[in-house]
Amino acid sequence: RGGWRGIIEEYRDRLPVGPTTPVVTLREGGTPLVPAQVLSERTGCEVHLKVEGANPTGSFKDRGMTMAITQAKEAGARAVICASTGNTSASAAAYAVRAGMVCAVLVPQGKIALGKMGQALVHGARILQVDGNFDDCLTLARQLSENYPVALVNSVNPARIEGQKTASFEIVDMLGDAPDIHVLPVGNAGNITAYWKGYREYAADGVATGTPRMWGFQASGSAPIVRGEPVKDPHTIATAIRIGNPASWAFAEQARDESGGLIDEVTDRQILAAYRLLAAQEGVFVEPASAASVAGLLKAAEQGKVDPGQRIVCTVTGNGLKDPDWAVAGAPQAVPVPVDAAAAAERLGLV
Numbered sequence: 001r002g003g004w005r006g007i008i009e010e011y012r013d014r015l016p017v018g019p020t021t022p023v024v025t026l027r028e029g030g031t032p033l034v035p036a037q038v039l040s041e042r043t044g045c046e047v048h049l050k051v052e053g054a055n056p057t058g059s060f061k062d063r064g065m066t067m068a069i070t071q072a073k074e075a076g077a078r079a080v081i082c083a084s085t086g087n088t089s090a091s092a093a094a095y096a097v098r099a100g101m102v103c104a105v106l107v108p109q110g111k112i113a114l115g116k117m118g119q120a121l122v123h124g125a126r127i128l129q130v131d132g133n134f135d136d137c138l139t140l141a142r143q144l145s146e147n148y149p150v151a152l153v154n155s156v157n158p159a160r161i162e163g164q165k166t167a168s169f170e171i172v173d174m175l176g177d178a179p180d181i182h183v184l185p186v187g188n189a190g191n192i193t194a195y196w197k198g199y200r201e202y203a204a205d206g207v208a209t210g211t212p213r214m215w216g217f218q219a220s221g222s223a224p225i226v227r228g229e230p231v232k233d234p235h236t237i238a239t240a241i242r243i244g245n246p247a248s249w250a251f252a253e254q255a256r257d258e259s260g261g262l263i264d265e266v267t268d269r270q271i272l273a274a275y276r277l278l279a280a281q282e283g284v285f286v287e288p289a290s291a292a293s294v295a296g297l298l299k300a301a302e303q304g305k306v307d308p309g310q311r312i313v314c315t316v317t318g319n320g321l322k323d324p325d326w327a328v329a330g331a332p333q334a335v336p337v338p339v340d341a342a343a344a345a346e347r348l349g350l351v
C-alpha cells in the first residue's frame, strides 16, 4: 500500500539523511530485476538484468541525483551544475525542478543523444555545449563550483555514490543474497564504485553472505583503465561512456581488485550486437552504453571465463528511447499499406 517511496525513504537508515532533511524525490529506484532467458542459456548461468532505464528520467543517475539534490537543498544551494554525456544532465535538470533550483549543464558539443538533450531542455536547464569532450566539461564544472555559488552534482560528489549504492541493496533484497558476478558498463566509474560500496555494506552487516566479483566494461575507443593511461581523444558510438579520464578511476580499480573482478573492453561492434540481442531476444530496450555490460559478459563467456551455474546480474543503465537512432539505423523499413485488411494480411505474410 502506498507503493515504492523512492530510494531515500526505502533505505533511509543507510543514507546520509536526518529527520529534517528535505527529501527531493521522483520515487526513483525499485527497478525491475528481469531474468534473462537467452543470456542464461548462452552462458549456462542464471543471468538477471537490473533495468535502470525504468527510473523516472530513464537512467540510474536518478538514484544518485535524489541524494545529491536533497543534500544541496539541505545546504541551502540555489543552483547546481554538472558535466555530462547526457544522462546526468537529464536527471539533474529534473530533480532541480523538484527542488526549485537552477540547473546548469555542460555537455560535449555534438556528442550527446537527442533524447537526453531534449530532457535537459524541457526541464529548463541552462545548457552550455562545450568545445571539448566530457573530461573537459568536468574540469570546467569543477572550476565553476569552486569559484562560484553553484553545487557540483557529478559523481565526484559523495552523495551521488551514496544514492547509487542502493541498486546493490535492491538486488540482494530481491535475490536473497549477493550474486556471484555483477557486470556493468564503466564510463566515469562512479557507478561501479557505488555498487561495490553497497555490496560491501550489506555483507559487512550480514544482510548478504558475501560480495560479487565486479566486472566492468569500457568501450574500446574509451578504455583508459584497460590501457592504464588516460585516452586523449576518446571515441565510441556509446556516447554515454565516451570518457577518457574517469574521475573515479582509482575506486574502480579498488572494486576490481578487492572483489577479484576485472575491467575489460568491448568494441562498438560487440556493444551493438548486445544492444540488438537485448531488444530482439530479451525484450529489453536499452541505450548502446548500457549494452556494454551484456557485451562484456558474452565476451567473457566466449573466452571461457564464465563458469556455468553462477548467478550473474548485468546492470543495463539507461533506456533505449534516449538514443533511438541506433534502433532505426540499418533496420528494415516499415511497410506502407492501404486501409485494407487483405492487403495488410498479405504484407504480413499471414496468407
Ligand code: F0G
Pocket (backbone or CB within 6 Å): 059, 061, 083, 084, 085, 086, 087, 088, 089, 155, 185, 186, 187, 188, 189, 190, 191, 192, 240, 241, 287, 289, 290, 317, 318
Ligand atoms: N551507462 C550510461 C547510460 C551512462 O549514462 C553512464 C554515465 C554510464 C553507463 C557509466 O557510468 O560514469 O558511473 O561509470 N553517464 C555519465 C553522464 C557520464 O554524464 O550521464 P559511470
